[in-house]
Each structure stands twice: as C-alpha cells, then as structure tokens.
Amino acid sequence: MQTNHGAPVTAQGPTPEEVQARRLYRELGLTDDEYDRVVAALGRLPNFLEAGLFGVLWSEHCSYKSSRVHLATFPTRGPQVLQGPGENAGVVDVGGGWAVAFKIESHNHPSAVEPYQGAATGVGGILRDVFTMGARPIALLNSLRFGDLSDEHTRYLFAQVVAGIGGYGNCIGVPTVGGETVFDPVYTRNPLVNAMCVGVLRADRIVRGVAAGTGNPVFVMGARTGRDGIHGATFASAQDPQAKERSAVQVGDPFFGKLLLEATLELLAEGRVVGVQDMGAAGLTSSAAEMASRAGGGMELFLERVPVREAGMTPYEIMLSESQERMLVVVERGGEAAARAVARKWGLDLAEIGRVTDDGCLRLWFHGEQVADVPVRALVDEAPRYQRPQQPPVQPPGAGVPLPPPEADLGEALLNLLSHPNLADKRWVYRQYDWSVRAATYVGPGADAAVVRLPDGSRGVAMSADGNGRYTYLNPRRGGAIAVAEAARNVVCAGGKPLALTNCLNFGNPEKPAVMYQLAEAIAGMSEACLALATPVVSGNVSLYNESGGMDIYPTPVVGMVGVVEDWAHVTPNAFRQAGSAVLLVGPEDPALDGSLYWQLRAGRAAGDAPSLDLTMERRVQDLVRSWIVEGRVRAAHDVSEGGLAVALAEMCIPMGMGVRAQVAAAPVADGVARAGWLFGEGQSRILVEVEQAAAAELLAAAAAAGVPARVLGSTGGDRLWLGDSTQAWLDIPLPRLADTWRKALPQRMRREEGEADAVS
Amino acid sequence: MKWAVIEFPGSNCDRDAVQAIAAVTGDVVDLVWHQEAALDPYDAIVLPGGFSYGDYLRCGAIARFSPALAGVRAAAAAGKLVLGICNGFQILTESGLLPGALLRNRQLQFRCEVAELEVVQPDSPFTALYQPGEVIRIPIAHGEGRYYAPPATLDELEQGGRVAFRYARDVNGSERRIAGVLNPRGNVLGLMPHPERAVFDWMGSIDGVRLFQSMRAFWQRQSVAAVSASGGSGQRGLG
C-alpha cells in the first residue's frame, strides 16, 4: 500500500534500506554516485524495483550517458528532415508525398554470445523501430565486422551471423539489399553486427512514440512476456560478454514479428492509435518511460495484466524482460474494440495494462499494491550525462610504421588484394539473403548502393552502409568524416541524391580517456562531413564497451546513407558496359598509401595517417558526377575506396567481363613503392566514370570549370586489365584470372563450414 | 478471368503475386485471407511464397489445415488452375495435392539468385507459351527447396510428363534437378522459383510473364469451349 513518505512496498525482496545498506543497487547497474542521485530525485530511498528501473534506464545502452553530450553536436536539421533523432527512427521527405523512415542499430554483444539469435533479434528489433513510425519496411542492410577467417571461431561467428540475418529478414519478407562485411583481427573477440532498416510511409502519416491523452488506455500487443533477456541492456554495457549471465539470450520469432508488423500497420491505418513503441532494450521499462516522457506526462501500469509466458514472474522481471516481438500501444479511448479486432485477425495477444496519466509519474501496481512510483523526468530526462575525460594519443597510432618493399610483381599484389575477404566478392553472404522479395529491388547487393522502388514506382530510394574502423583508428576525426563521405559517394554513384543518414557508433570502453577521445573526434568529423554534404543525421545508435580482454576494437562509426532516385534513367551501374568508352578519374589524385589495406597487409598493422580527404572537394566531386548522371552522360560509375584505384578498376571489369587499359599515373613512374601508391592508395573523393569517348573532352572542361581535377585514364575493351603509366605496363592480367580470384576467395575460406560446397559459378 | 492469391499468416510474396498477375494479365486479382473457404468465384488460385506459420515444424505443414485449403482442393477437383509458388509448392505437397516433399537445401543455406530453368513440359496450362526445351531465367529464394520423392514416384512423374521445370544446374540438391511438378490432370503446378519476380525488365528477367499468360490463355480456351458446348456463339476464333 502506498505511503506518502516511504517507498511503495514490494511483496517480497529486500527493503529499500537493505538495497542501500547492502549496495544491492550495484547489481542493478547503478554506481554509488548514481544511487545518491536517485535518492535525491525521489526524496526517499528507492525500493528494489525502483532502483532496478533506474539501473536499466540509466545504463549506457538506454541513457547514452557517455555519448549524449557529443551526439548533441550532430547536425540534424534540413528541409528534407521530417523527424530527427529522438524517435524510434528518423524520417526524411523523398518527394511525391512519400517519406522514408530509417535507422541502424547494433547487436554486437548478443551476437558474440549466440551469433545466430543475436543477429536475428537485431534485425527484428530494427524492423520494429521502423514500422512503429507507421512505415512499411522495404529494405534491410547490415554492416558486419569479424576477425580473421583463418580462425575457426571467426568462421563460425560469420556463418551464424549471416544465417541469422537471413533467417529473420527472409522469413519476415523484407529484402536485405546491401551492407558491408569487413575482417580484421581487432574484431576477433568482439564482432560487430549492425542492422539497418528502411521503411516507406506517406509523408503526412508519421506516427510517434508518444503516450498522450490522459486516460487513454495502454496495451501490450504481441508475444507474451517471459524471463528472457532480463538485463540485456546492462549486459551490453558489461565488460566481458562471454562471462555474463548466459540465459540473457533471446530467441527471435520472425513469424510472430511478421504478424506484429502487419497488425501494427493495420492498426495504425485505423487512425485510432496515439503512439506505438517497440519494447526493445529494457523492455516495458524503457518503452513506458520513453513514451510518457515524450508526451511530458505519466503512465500507470497494472503489471498482473501483462500476459506472461512463465508462472510466478515478479514485477521486476515483468518490467525488465526483453522478450522479443512485443509492442506498447496507446489507443484513443473508444478505439479499443477496433484494436482488438485487428489483434484477433492476426492471432496476437492484446492486453490493456494501464492508462496514460498527467502527473508525470510512472506508477506500477501489482495485484492491487503499488510497487513503484517514480517521476518519468527523473528516469529519462534527468539521466546522468557524463563529460568523460578524453586523452589524445601521444603519437598517432600509425606513425612511424615502415613500408616493406613492394612485391616484384604488382599483378600478384593486386590478385592478393582481390582475394582478401574485405575486397573479395560478397556473394557468399548475400546469396543467403532474400534480396528480391517484395519484387521492388531495382538494384540489389553487389552495387555501390542498392536502389528500391517506392510503392507507386514513381521513384526509388538509394541506400548504402559504410564505415572504416582502420581509418578512424589512425585518425578519428577524418575517419568519421570519411564514413559519411563514402556513404554519400556510393549513393551518388548509383544515381541517387544523398538526403540524410543514420549512424551506429561502435566504440570501446568509454571509461578510457583514449576511447572517449576517439568518440568525440569521430563525431566531430562526421558532423563536418554532414554539413559539407548537406546530409543531416536523423537517427542512430551507440554501442560502447566493445572490448574484450582489455583490448578495444577499432573505433568504428558506421553510416547508413539514404538518398532519392528521382528518375529511373539515373540509375547507374558500377561495371563497365561497352567497349570503346573513355574511363575518367574524377577527383584529386593522391598516391599516398596512408591508411590503406595494402600497407596494413605489408606491415602487419594499420599504418600511416587516414587517407586524405578534403570535404569541399568531396562535395564538388559528388555534385559534378551527379550532374553528369542526371544529364545521362555516365554509362557506369564506381568510387575508389578500400584497395585503391587498381581494385576499383578491377571491380568495374569483372561483372561484365569488359577489359580496360588505364594509365593510373599520367607520367612515368619507376619506383616500386610509388607505383604501389598509385595503384593501391586510398585517397578519398575519387570516382571512376565510364563515358562516351566523344564526350570526354567536354566533360573534362566541365570538371575544370567546377574546380575538380579530372583525367582520362584510358578506355574500355578487350579481356584484360592493363594498368601502367604513359610509357609501360605495371600489370596486365586476363579477366578470368581476376574474376576467379575475386569470386572464389570467400567461398573457399568458408567451404569447411558448408555441408556441401556449391559449385562456384 | 478472376484470380485469388491466398494470404496465410506468414505469407510474404502475396502482394508481389497480386501485382505481377494484375500487371501481366490486366485481370482482377484478389488477395484472399486464409480463413476464406469458399473460392468458387475464382478461376485460378495462387498459393504464394513466404513462411506460412513461420515454416515451423515443416514448411507448409501447418498452412495446409487452413480453411482455404478446402477451397483449393475443390478448385483443383473442378479442374481450375492452382499454382503454388515456393511456400505455396510446399503447402501443396504437404496437403497431398502434389507428390513428394521439399527438404532443406543440400548446402543447408538459403539461396537467393537467378536460376536457369529448363522447360521440360511445354504442353501444360502453365507452360504452353514456352518453347520445348527452352531455358528461362527465374529467381529462386528458398532455404528448403530440395525436391524429394521416392524413386518410383519420380519415375512416374517423368513418364507422365509431370516434371514441368528442371534447374539447368543443381542449385539445392533436388532429385533429378526438379524445380516444378504437375498433378496428373495438369491443372495444379507447384514450383520453387518465383515467376512473379521476373515480369518487368528492371527485375533482370521477364521470363515469368509467359507463365501467367499461359494460364490466362488456357482459361480463355476453356471458357470458349464451355460457351460453345452450351451452344453459345461468338468468341470462337480465340482458342
């Protein structure tokens, strides 16, 4: 029974005094300081449940306490932005009355422990974030990082994560159209699994996660609540995922997820829904508190009404369960019957568990007894924000690494790079994903950016996920900027106009000043690029404590860029189409090997600075190539990224078997190291375009007028890749050899994990 | 001609089929909820792809108990056209309307790619517009598409001209590379590949178009035959 002065009593469990005296709040994720703040906010001692609510909501995962002050510096506005950060997903206007909602999220720690389910539930969670905005999911992307494939456990993680992503996405019927897959020993013990979802909705029908309208009923819809995943949120912030309580594994149910998706969209179409939110990390606790907080109100819940899967669940367990495939829905008073009809059709439980209040409190009841009463503001808005100390490295981490002499045969060097899993064909991955379901995939995986049709076919959405941890490690600020620039460049190459981005910041332990420095710098670099390219941040996610055995991962910001394709004629392939075309390199030429994969492989560690990037130039290059695409002058376009110019040219040759003869350096170069630089340097802001021979001169003049360096490298034709300077060949490889090396690299490494190797075709 | 595409809980290619068939034929195509047992108004019934009931237990094992399957059986018995695509094929084998079963791919992995198919039986209501032996390109997207039937059944299928499509190369370990089979009467087809994903140029292939057009042409011939049998006039030149 409630007393006005003391904490509400709970039937069993430790008393508030015991929570304090025995420091039980520490197990709930609160530090001594934080506990004192809770006591101050409440004006009394919290009971066990209340301390638990603060523990999860003030966890890094829910409160973003280490990153929030930095995230606040992201540019988030623009005429195209309909909904910026703070909601379940960001929303951008793509014209024609359409909008897209999108977000990326990490599931790194669960995937390290149970890769299939960790990845699958990551996909399920991000889908729910998007359809709760009233958007129908139309595409999934994923960004993956693993250790070296020579390691057996890494192969297991990789195979299982890919299977899990496919397992959920394929079943629910949303195509997985793109992503990236990167391998580096720093991710061996701590793989990264980021999933992104893009959904479409009418621009005037955005639904928000608000619990508004005093007296409105609050429902849980979907799966029953079990004991799974309790402490998932604090688990993500724990130091060693392997050592953590193992029953925190959740099993995804894509079938149920599909029912929930259809039911939610049908319910929203009814127009009686006030707000919806997925029950993600910290389950009912975070969904209820956040929905109430956005409305500036309160909520009252009767926990015995929550449908449970297991007997004897306590209020604490009910509030913290992370059982999958559940939603919290606030419906207009009077709309209950309509809601019930929809739930019944889809065979879902729909239980009224409480109501919206106006007193700003989250009040929980259990069998007639009040078990918690806490101000929503204290839980959400007044969560701690730390300005954690930062420490730049004494010396840049890649400084002073010698570059061993290059291979005598640069052709072999190229083949060696093409067989590196980072650069090799990723078909082994995406042939396990249904990328054509929904029959709207205009450009699927394998391109610079994927393109998906909007429902009326009037336009397309282009999307790409990119990031480079090595660059960010070597130079956090520039690495952050490059992630944004590359993602936008990929969208441009495919024929889209970049609009806005979502991002996932995968970093190490924020309590280390060196890691905080990386985080702050990367965010600053990303922000600079966002401003330069006019692509604001509309949503995102932070994953910290990516470390294991005291070793942090590379700081790895991943950017999910979304753009619009206004005309189908703009869609541009990334492979050479015709013989006799001119091949232009647009953008600054830079033969430095800084940050390149080539140097890392030669030296055995990340080396040099991050590759060069000039954001003003980046913008000019993108605008110029985009204008050429819009004018219909580009036959194919592909950006120069990891592996450098040689790899980019090889990638353009392989798909259609169209050869090229290109002078990668305009003047003669004799020195082997210098040649390697021209071939494999990863300097940014470069795009290769295939154009009609006769148009080349005019395009070069246009480039000069725009202040963009550009040069004709050579022309397409034949069945070899010939690269050299103005006087001689440096390498000259028949395309079948190139294609074979590139296509077989991943399947060969993974063969042992397959029941039967497919014929590599 | 009136088409029904049955939507089960967990279907996910239902809307794709509706769109494709409507675009190809210009006909009325209704999405019909699986609780509907009366399918009399429809001339053709499509069981779409997806993961009905999550494909738990076995693919198609639970969907076959839906009320709509009674309507499908009745339609099949009445000689109407029934097309099962992917999960729809699995439902048809589980319900005994087609022989055999679809098991996990030999590679134990999902496969999504454009497959080359040989048209083995061009003389059926579903394949009449293809050339004998023609190789067509249709996307596959399945994790459990390995066709299995006992050897005697397979022989019977081959001898009876009931293998409609074969994969040009082994993609999933199917017995005799079978991709699609017909019932004895020829009015029920199940196939793993997705013809509804090959109907516009931008999809990379339009080889699925003729499957739906074949069905329509068959229906037209039948209705002409029915009209002339009942002494009606006109329409005669169409068949």
Place this chain on the structure above:
Amino acid sequence: MNQVLQTANGTGAQTVWTALVQVWLKPSVFDPQGRAVEEALHTLGYAAAAQVRVGKCMQLQVRAAREEEAADLVRQMCDQVLCNPVMETYTFTLRAKADGAEDAP
C-alpha cells in the same frame, strides 16, 4: 517405466502424460545436416564418430485417463501433423507426469 498416477478425484480422472516424440528422416533420404555434423566432428578430431543422423524431437503433454488413450492421441497427432510420412518416420514414448514434477529438458 511408464508409471500411471491416479489423481485424487476418483473415476474419470485424467492423468497428464508427457509424450516424447522423435521424428527422423527415412534412411533413404539424404540428411545433409547429419553429414555436416559428422564432418564437423571429424574436423575436430572425433574420428570415431560415424553414421550421424539429425532428427527432431518434440515433447508435449496430453491429458487422458489411460495410457492407451494417450498413445492413441499422440499417434494421431504424429500421423496428422508432427510427421510427414513421405520422408519421415516417428517413434514416441509416454510417461505419466507426477503433479508438480519438473520435466526433463
């Protein structure tokens, strides 16, 4: 082994039975999962492992007054739903469940 417990409320009382059903692919059907597991075992040095087959097992509870009745019920479920005779076979065992007793798995 199967132990029948009478419930307190006399005649017509129903016992809860726990059925354990195993469903296997017929020996003539290729079992890629079995082979994959076998290969994984060999790779890890378990040369002694052979003839690996992977099947499904299902546990469920039914209420019935007598064991034969429960067995009939389970058999029907297997024939109708749990097993596809085209490529699978099944076996099952029954066990009376003591009230409040915890189940094996």
Place this chain on the structure above:
Amino acid sequence: MNQVLQTANGTGAQTVWTALVQVWLKPSVFDPQGRAVEEALHTLGYAAAAQVRVGKCMQLQVRAAREEEAADLVRQMCDQVLCNPVMETYTFTLRAKADGAEDAP
C-alpha cells in the same frame, strides 16, 4: 539396458556404440517453434496438447572399449559441437550395437 558386446578379436577390442542425443532449448529460453506447433494442434482440435517443446535429436556411432569411455566421448562432442551451452541443454543414452544390427530410425 546398455548391453556390451565383446567383439571377436579379444583384448583391446572396441565396441561400436550408438548414442542418441537430445538437445533442448533451456527452459528459460523461448521456443517459438514449440508455440507454433502447440497452436496448430489446438486449431486442429487437440485441445489436450500442452507445453509443446521442439528440440533436436541426433544419432551417432562411436567406437570405444568401454561404456564410460564412449560416454566421455559423446559428452565432449555435445559440449563442443552438438549443443550450444548458451541456450541449450542435452541428454544422451548409449547402446552397444550388435554387429549387423539395424538401427532404430
């Protein structure tokens, strides 16, 4: 139940053992498949069916001189390959295989 057959070739002889392993999701882990099957059974009128759980079973043969040795081997394989201890538990039984005898499934 476990019957050890000595092979003809005397000392050090190895017996072939057939292991039957059951792998189940831990009780605290949600089993979506079990739920779907249970609901299907109810729809079909088997109201009596409850608490359905779906697991995997595996049959395999190992060679070992003694039962304890075989059991150790199977236990190792379960821990290392057949079962994911994060979310699953296992049980197994062993049976000496008579030469030429056919196996259950």
